[in-house]
Amino acid sequence: MSEIKQTFNSSLGKKLIMALTGLFLCTFIIVHLGGNLFLFKDDQGYGFNVYANFLTHFPPIEVVAYLLYGAILVHGIYALILTLNNKKARPVAYASQDKAPASWSSKNMGLLGSILFLFIVIHMSDFWYKYKYTDTVGFKEYRTNVLSNVTTVSDFVPTDPNFEHSATTVNEDEIVRVKDLHTKVSTSFHNIWYVLIYVIAMGSLSFHLLHGFQSAFQTLGWTHRKYTPVVKFIGTWFFAVIIPIGFALMPIVYYFFK
Structure with missing residues (x-):
């Protein structure tokens, strides 16, 4: 037990936790984007409202939701710990590290993560909290x-x-x-400041995933000359391009066209 504790208290152990929670969050954003695509459906909010109701009333989903909240907190806390430790000492490299120069996104993961964490707080307080715990949603x-x-x-x-x-x-x-969460979302997406915050956050998500997705596989030691290019392709085009664009289009479409 002491060896396990020592492992996870080490720099590499913290990076392992970051990698595992990060990959779990990657699966969440896929599902979240899929559900939010109901916003593009011209059905007066029916599909999205039913989807939101399902998420908040189906017990297995609620359990996964609390795991998600925990993963966000753990990911953020360990990111902060690693950032502070890296300022005090020479950073410990990944188990398998590319010798190429560090990218802008890899150098600014702390900034990108902070922007995303702030966005998550705003996003959840504006939608999730008001939906579940207030009477401001009709x-x-x-x-x-x-x-x-x-x-x-x-x-x-x-x-x-x-x-x-x-x-x-x-x-x-x-x-x-x-x-009627749809009306709340529509109202927020017609506020130019919220739209700008949302788009900036999705830009941060893009750069965060551009580095983070591939780094998670490197940290876990899941590297192979045959499969690493596939991981890089998925991380670049799916997670860093398609998913952030999909999210960013929602407030843009509502603000200009709905």
Whole structure:
């Protein structure tokens, strides 16, 4: 047990924790982007509101969510510890290190991570916290006629203060009542300052992942001349380009076109 503790207290051990939590967060942003694509659907927020309701009321997802919060905190804390340690002593290299000159993103991971952490705090306080713990988010009623497949949308005011959501069928109408996070998101995305913060954060995410994704595999020792180029390709084009652009397009599209 002491050897394990000593390993994880070492610089390499801290980097291992950073790598594992970082890869876990990479899987999260894939899922998160997939769900947020509902924002681009022209359905008056139905798909996104149902998705948000599912995330906050399905027990296994809620467990994963708390693991996610823990991973963010651990990743951030260990990043801070490593940054401070690196200022005091010569940095310890990765288990397998490229001899090429350090990139701008690798030299500024602390700055990029700080921007992202600040964005996460703003983002969660504006959406997640208000959605779950305040009454500032209203409700929508989606009434779909099963014969014509026409959906009408209206505001809904529950009489029960503990009301969360419902799905019922009345005659030929399927009625879904859920919290209206979509309107909250739309309002935020029509604020130019929030849009700028969001886009800057996604730029930081791009550079953070450009270095971080590949470095995680290097730290874990998962390097091979055959597979390393594949990891680099995925890290560059998927995580550092496609995913940040996908996120950044959401506030841009809402601000200019919706």
